[in-house]
Amino acid sequence: MVKCMLRVPHPPRHEYHESQDIVIGGIASQSFRLSFSEDFTEEPSLPPKEGLITLPKNYQHILVLAFAVKEVNENPQLLPNVTLGFRIYDSYLNAKSTYHATMLLISTSEEFVPNYKCDFQNNLIAVIGGLDSETSLQVATALDFYKIPQLIYGSIPVMNDKTPGLPFYQLIPNETLQYSGILFLLLHFSWTWIGVLVMDNDNGERFLETVFPMFSRNGVCFAFIERIPTFRFVLEIGGMLEEGMKIYDTVMKSKSNVLVVYAESYSLAFFGWVSFLSSYRTIKPKGKVWIGTAQVEVTAFHYQRNWDAEIFHGAITFAIHSSEIPGFHQFVESRNPYNTQGDGFINDFWHCAFECEFQNSVLDEVYEDICTGEEKLESLPGIFFERRMTGHSYSIYNAIYAMAHALHAMYSSNLKYRARVNREKLKIQNPPGWQLHHFLRGVSFNNSAGDRISFNQNGELVAGFDVLNWIVFKNQSFQIVKIGRVDPHGPDDHVFTINEDAITWSSSSIQTRPLSLCIERCQPGFHKRVREGEPFCCYDCIPCPDRKISDQMDLADCYKCKDENYPNKYRDSCIPKFVTYLSYGEPLGLSLSFIAIFFSCITALVLGLFMKYHNTPIVKANNRSLTCTLLISLLLCFLCTLLFIGHPVKLTCLLRQTAFGIIFSVAVSCVLAKTITVVLAFMATKPGSHMRKWVGKRLANSIVLSCSLIQVGICTVWLEISPPFPDADKHSMIDEIVVECNEGSVIMFYCVLGYMCLLALISFTVAFLSRKLPDSFNEAKFITFSMLVFCSVWLSFVPTYLSTKGKYMVAVEIFSILASSAGVLGCIFSPKCFIILLRPDLNNREKLMRRKN
Structure with missing residues (x-):
């Protein structure tokens, strides 16, 4: 059979491989490839012009993959009789290199021939990578045809209609949980005015589409949204830096002190450029709190060794949960470029990290120290290398073990993949990668750190996030402190936990929690x-x-x-509120009660005086019995005001208005009867008058009784349909609850008052018309004045009563009762008392008759 050979014109510069029974592929991102754009006016040179920028920190991803494979191979309980190998290539964060590396993985180890296999070894069973979303999507697209599982340890690629059902598994938890964690931080610290920095790609737009409505619903506003530019060609660097400085000015001028950053792992290296160039700007850096997503790491390009990273001091980031793996430190410390076989990454890492040259690479003049291999990794700053296992490295470690457990389950469950003995060595029949998906979905195990590793139905790692705080020191070293946790499996009140006391804030904040508000918060009130x-x-x-x-x-x-x-x-x-009512203990209540008792005593004295001199002409004139009835009713009028003072109870509420209305009606009826009696008496004295038969006590008593009974009827109806009752008025006064008598029916109250005023108005009218009758026997003039006072008081009572609130309404009514009663008492009885006490010589029939003549 003729085999077509595809020669690789430019073999990969970086690769690391170990050939075993089954191979796991790895796509790393240790270097960043920048190409020079061609204008195609001439034939491109070979190899193409390009440059590499190294991210030394990412070398740990390669180490942890080799370490995890070594552990699996040394574990007799996991995949016995089977050895794992690996092949690792660099994606260079470049699409062409990524596709090239992926095709190399699915080819034989010796020749670049996709879809051709000539032996049972070096069979690719899965691929781990990549670090950023674009690399992961490019790998997934290439592997989709072969259905080879891909375990992604970095950013998740954006899925769209062109990439349905790509067979990958996410070694980071669902990003929605991370977004909820960011929102929790913002609300916990009352940061409602934030800036947002995202990568200018599909992932950045997806992030904005997700968090913008979520944050807005919870009261968080965006001061600005800036998109971090990406670049692939050397000539784009100038434009990228110019755009970066515009972003820098926007960030520093903004009142927002909190920046939410959704970007790739190398993004902070880009911001290192901005920080470096800021020394030439008039706007100096000021303390900002950076909140980064799990993809963001503290990293730098190799030439940024001495650049100031203090701009990131106090940053808070989410990170994939990680734990310390036993033996990893020792494995890392044992690495040496002179005793490591097959590692094509270590020399560039060593050269960039320690700024030294290898002897075999020195051609002419030496500008740097010679690499001895004795250099210590612990001497490197954290932005170049961490001995602590990072979140991405921890995901790679778990990915290797997930593949190992899935393979172990597949071999254990299917006899046709069991080992066949050949020359005392176990040979393995190559399993197709597509069969591994079933076992990967159901994988569940505890790793060596004790963490549970499993995938959900969407192929996402079932885990949470750690919340980290970055502390950057003056010597550019840094410390990462765990300050919180996002645990989706915790109780509802412990899904998000934060230890605020453990946080180190940015230097300009002087260890005080910074504010990030559009305006100072509104105080209570x-x-x-x-x-x-x-x-x-x-x-x-x-x-x-x-x-x-x-x-x-x-x-x-x-x-x-x-x-x-x-x-x-x-x-x-x-x-x-204070509970208040018109009480005897306060000055107003005490004064009114004193006045009521005082006038009651005066009325009683007048009544006694009239009883003593009941046979004198001035008392006998104008119906002696009406005079006594009037005095008694006035006495009761004064005394009934005491029902209005004190804590209202049911009995007093029922009595106060009805008693006042009936007693006052009796008094006014007496005045009316006296007036009518005077008029009839003078009319009866005329010759041939027929009015004589109407003059007498019977008419006067009938007037008093009939007028009073009408008022009694009104009060009875009132008590029947809607009687007064004790109530608490909580609204009339701002600071008081007024305990009062609710009138029940306001209409009935004004009916009682109106009827009383009607009687007074009739009395006033009749008295006014008869005021010129002879004074000796005529009280009409005095009754006119008394009714004028009475009507004036009660006409002014209504507007005053309605414009008054609380207990002062009661005081107004008491005052009106006292004033009108005193007016009647004074106007009608003071002239008579004057004659009885001071001018007894006028109190005889002859004098009165003489005065008449």
């Missing part, structure tokens, strides 16, 4: 009002209106206190 045309995080703080408070920061609106409380002076809390 104020509420937010969004500024027109600006994001909702930018607002003005407006004092709460009357009778409303805000007792928390940044409330969108103030709210009312409960009915039992009222706002304090600063409108930031509610104070219990």
Whole structure:
């Protein structure tokens, strides 16, 4: 059979392989390839012009893959009779190199012939990689035809209609959990005004589409969104740096002190350029809190060894959960470029990390030290190499073991893949990669660090994230401190945990938690009002209106206190209202009760005086019994005001208005009867008058009784349909709960009052018309004045009563009762008392008759 040979014109510069029964491929990203763009005006030179920029820190990814394969091969309980090998190529973060490396993996180890296998060894069973999303997608696209499993330890590629069902597994948890963790941090520290930096690619756009509505719903606004430029050609560097400086100015000018960064692992090396060039800018760096996603690592290109990285001091990042693996430190420390076989990456790493040259590479003049192999990895700064296993390295370690456990399960479950003895050595029939998917989906084991490793139905690692804090020292070394955890399997209140005391903030913050707000937060007592045309995080703080408070920061609106409380002076809390009523203990209640008792005593003295002189002409005139009834009703009017003072109870509420209305109606009825009696008496004295038969006590008593019974009927109806009852008025007064008598039916109350005023108005009218009758026997003039006072008091009562609140409404009514009663008492009875006490000579029939003549 004739075999077509495909010669590789440019063999890979970096590779690391160990040939065994089964091979696991690896796509690393230790170097960054920059090409010179061709204009195709002439035939391109061979090899193409290009340059490599090394990321020394990523060499750990290669070491951990070799270490994990070594551990599996030394484990007699896992894959006995089978040895694992590996082949690792560099993607150079370049599409052409990535596809080239992938095709090399699916070819034989000696020749570049895809789809051709000539032996049972070096059979590719899976591929681990890559570090960034574009590399992973390129590898997945190439492997899709062969259905070879791919275990991704870096960023997840964006899936679209052109890439359905690619067979890869994610060694990082679901990114949605990470987004929720970022939101938790922002809300925990009250950072609502943030800047966002994303890669200018599909992953960056997907991130924005996901977090923008999520953050906005929870009150977080975006001060700016900047896209980090990408470049592939040397000539693009200038434009990239110019764009980077614009981003730098935007970040530093912004009031936002928090930056959320969604980018690839090498992105901070790009920001290292920006930080380096910032020394030439007028805007100097100031403390910002960087919040990075799990893809972001503290890394730098080899030429950035002495560049200032303090701009990242105090950063907070999410990271794939990792633990220390026993034996890894010793394995790393044993690495030496002079005793490591097959590792095509170590020389470039050693050269860039330690700035030395290998003897076989020195041609002429030596500009650097000679690499001795005795250099110590622990002397390297953290941005170049970490002895601690990073999150990405930990994912590679788990990926190797996931493949090993899946292979072990496949061999154990299917006899046709068991070993066949040949010359006392076990040979393995090559299993097709597509059969491994079933076992990978169900893999579940505890690694050597004790962590449980398994995939969910979507091929994502079932795990959480660690929250890390970066501490950058003056000598450019740094320390990473674990300050929190995102654990999707924890209790609801412990899914996100953060230890704020363990955080080291940026240097300009002086160990004080920085603020990141569009405007200072609204204090209690104020509420937010969004500024027109600006994001909702930018607002003005407006004092709460009357009778409303805000007792928390940044409330969108103030709210009312409960009915039992009222706002304090600063409108930031509610104070219990005072329970109040018109009591005998306060000056107003005491004064009114004293006045009531005083006039009651005066009325009683007048009544006693009239009883003593009941046979005198001035008392007998104008119906002696009506006079006594009037005095008694006035006495009761004064005393009934005491029902309005004191704590209202059911009995007093039922009695106060009804008693006042009936007693006052009796008093006004007496005045009306006296007036009508005077008029009829003078009309009866005329010759031939027929009014004589109406003059007498019977008419007066009938007037008093009938007028009073009408009022009694009104009060009875009132008590029947809607009687007064004790109540608490919680709304009329801001700071008081007024215990009062609810009138029940306001209409009935004004009916009682209106009927009483109607009687007074009739009395006033009749008295006014009869005021010119002879004074000796005529009280009409005095009744006119008394009813004028009475009507004036009660006409002014209505508007005053309605404009008054609380216990002062009761005081107004008491005052009106006292004033009108005192007016009647004074106007009608003071002239009579004057004659009885001071001018007894006028209190005889002859004098009265003489005065009449």
